[in-house]
Amino acid sequence: MLGSADIDRSAFAPLPRPDGPEGGTRRTGVELEFAGLTEAEAAELAAEVLGGDVEPAGAREFRVTGTMIGALKVYLDTAYRSARGPLAEAGLDLARALVPVEIVTEPLLPDDLPVLDTLREALRQAGAEGSQSAALYGFGLHLNPEIPGQEVEDILPIVTAYGLLEDWLRYDDPIDPARRVLPFSDPWPRGFTDALAEAEGWSLDDLTAVYLEHVQSRNRGLDLLPVLATLRPAKVRAALVERSAVKPRPAFHYRLPDSRVNAAGWRIAYEWNRWVIVERLAGEPELLAELRSRWRAHRRDVFSTIADWRRFSGNLVMSRGLAP
Incomplete structure (x- = not known):
């Protein structure tokens, strides 16, 4: 039986609709979380691998400019990173057992994406640790592919495809137990997927x-x-209490993948290609x-279970040749 293990890890497959809303090539921003290195060490390593210069950008935050893929942000991923004073410093140092360092790219062209696996390998060799390295490391890889258009026919089929494949994506190559427990990448409610399946x-x-x-x-x-x-x-402003928490962005925010940065066989290309299937x-x-x-x-x-649906949906897309 074909499954996620059969998805290509060696290259980033092209999106089936490569053009964006305004006719240019669709770009993708990437966010990678990990532990084991400080934000300063990670920024220096990124500059060493990709070129560019490291500049302080705030408390526990750096900017790497002039790299071969544009500017990068590298920071300790907590809202409290700007806290000052000996007690705050000690608390943040302790928080590194749970809080990741994050590297965030600018929106990248398809030809830039392979460089990310070069950087990932350098991070691995330098001692970066991913979501499987400790029980509470709920670290993720976030992919932000630009939408192909602004009409419902550009958005709804992709949303529906994801909803119907989510169980397979989550369980065929299971996400880390910490990420299943922590609320950062929860599944969509069944009621929403039901509505997508009925939508006309x-x-x-x-x-x-x-x-x-x-x-x-x-x-x-x-x-x-x-x-x-x-x-x-x-409509979004009217519905949400935490309005400032949502920054408008014409991109799908795909938060599901683990960051397995220190796993020798893991590739960012693999996670990207799972999105391409969607x-x-x-x-x-x-x-x-x-x-x-x-x-x-x-x-x-x-009598039909989640496991039944996972097997059926995965077998269907894999047998129809949708996997890179």
């Missing part, structure tokens, strides 16, 4: 309203709030319609 003639307003009815947290395997805040800002499914209307129908039947069958 939806507009962007419909998608926004139904998403906000079921999901009001950023902490999901796929966070749609930045996209919806870009396309329907008034977009390839979205580009196959008949196959997507079949999967929607099967989801409805699965939900009506009281």
